Amino acid sequence: MFLTLVMGSMAGLIVLAFFALDVPGKTANNVALLLLFSLTTPWLALGFWNAIIGLVIMQTGRDPVRGPRRGTAVPSTAILMCVRNEPPERVVLNLDSMMAEIEAAGCSKNFHLYVLSDTSRADMIVDEEEAFEGLSRKWDGRFLVTYRRRETNTGFKAGNIRDFLERWGDDHELMVTLDADSFMPASGMLRMIDIMQSEPRLGILQSLVIGMPTSSAFARLFQFGMRLGLRSWTIGSAWWQADCGPYWGHNAVIRVEPFKRHCAIPPLPGKGILSGHILSHDQIEAALMRRAGYEVRVLAEEDLGWEENPPTLIEFIRRDRRWLRGTLQYLFFIGLPGLRPVSRVQLVLAMLMFTGSPAWVALLLVGAVALATDPTGTLVNAEYGVPLLEIILTMWFAPKIATVIDVLSRPTFRIGYGGGLRFLSSVVAETIFSLLLSPIMWVCHTTSLLGLLTGRTIGWTGQVRNDHVISWSAALRELWPQTALGLASLTIVAATLPRALPYVFVLMVGGLVLSVPFCVVTSWPSTGRVLKRLGIGRLPEETAPPVALQRRAATVSGAEEPASAD
Secondary structure, three states, rough: HHHHHHHHHHHHHHHHHHOOOOOOOOHHHHHOOOOOOOOHHHHHHHHHHHHHHHHHHHHHOOOOOOOOOOOOOOOOOEEEEHHHHHHHHHHHHHHHHHHHHHHHHHOOHHHEEEEEOOOHHHHHHHHHHHHHHHHHHOOOOOEEEEEEEEOOOOOOOHHHHHHHHHHHHOOEEEEEEEEEOOOOOHHHHHHHHHOOOHHOOEEEEEOOOEEOOOOOOOHHHHHHHHHHHHHHHHHHHHHHHHEEEEOOOEEEEHHHHHHHHHHOOOOEEOOOOHHHHHHHOOHHHHHHHOOOEEEEEEEEEEEEOOEEOOOOHHHHHHHHHHHHHHHHHHHHHHOOOOOOHHHHHHHHHHHHHHHHHHHHHHHHHHHHHHHHHHOOOOOOOOOHHHHHHHHHHHHHHHHHHHHHHHHHHHHHHHHHHOOHHHHHHHHHHHHHHHHHHHHHHHHHHOOOOOOOOOOOOOOOOOOOOOOOOOHHHHHHHHHHHHHHHHHHHHHHHHHHHHHHHHHHHHHHHHHHHHHHHHHHOOOHHHHHHHHHOOOOOOHHHHHHHHHHHHHHHHHHHHOOOOOOOO
16 A cells, blocks of 8 residues: 555656656756656655654554553663764763663663773773773672773674674573663663563564754754654554564664574675675664564654764764765665565665765756756746645655644643744744755765765764864865855856746755855854754753653753753
8 A cells, every 4th residue: 555655656746747847849858857856756755655644643543552561570681882982971971870760660680781882092992991880880789781892893883783692692682772872761661671572573672763952053953853754754654664664773672582693794795885894784684683583663652762963964964974885785685585575675765865865966957957058948837847846845844744733733742842833933943954954965965975986985983972163164175065066056047047046045055055154053052052042943851851861961960950841
């Protein structure tokens, strides 16, 4: 059913685009533009139908697993914290708060924390060893803690976890995977373990991971948008993916024995740009777990765990570049024997998330060249072009629109986001933010793909997670391709078809032209403070902070007052 909906929508978009581009005398341009547009339609259709199904379930469905814990015994569970070149203070803060919650729940004897380090920077190693050994001493006799650092990060994060499995995996029935920016409350962790215990064929249970309250303007707006889109998208996709669900590499509970036995990922042979150990391991591991006969499901609830998002645009780009190469490596796993059809589709969809970007950039380039070389300045038949644009925008924003409808229909949800007026103001601000950010990332993905084709390597580097200011020169060094492409396109459109300027500026060129000031201004602490004071980007965790986040805030700042709902 879902395949029919998606394919039918793609066909409808392509047919409408054909009529919109049916301009006499421009056959070559029309064919190129239609082919490029066709490459963008899968992600539009997927997002739209995930959102529609998600909205229907949110409004009418009842979660079959929602309810009190059944109180099953907690089995021996390993908590894996994977770190590489991370300032240890922030990681220790998250772990200490989480361990205190688990102890308060009376389950600390059932857990064993493993800090699995791949840190290579000499200036961090000593601080890291002292920090985690201090954490171990603090919890001595109350919570088992093991710190291990590898000299080389063979296999990246997947290799780090594989080393744990070979050394200690047989001692545990379940494991909880965390990233350095992850935080899971004991209540969420125990709830997911309870579900795993009641479903012995459940191999991976992935939680919905949402952004933690932040003072960074960039992260604040980005994760508000993710909060809007992720819930309807994930609920809708969970409906059709069912037991072939996703694994995102962290904030998940995994059954150790089948994972150890069936989910090892060999390095890709050869010496090409995509050879060697895989960078993005998680979705392949989910496919292998399902191939072994174990279910992989996502629990789309918003109180199971949080993560910290990159505080600036440049850090966001660095993370996406690493994901890009790892995701392209999925190409070599799609044809693995025995994979379920939906698992293969999952791998394809992950690749489409990045490979659609060059199509959008090429659409801009081909369209600009067509305008520059055609004295008539007519590129699109407005009778069909205007409805096509309206449909594209609706499908593009459908996951967020679905959640907006759901929030506005529930008084308690509206209060959580600071009230209806603040919520709608945040939606407007985030929409502008997304329209600026999307073309910047399209160009980033395209240049990264071109870099890979020319032999440029993308490795695994640590993230700068603390708020910091980006200088104008640093932003220009990173974003000059976006700026140059935007100015050139803007000049061509202004000279040949000025009436199209508002549309082109809003949909793509504006984000490119403004990429440098966008990067700099969203890194300013003052911008974040203004947004927070106005309630723009407010999350329910700020209005009514969960106990777990209050405890974490008190640890970091000496009983800091939680945000109020003023």
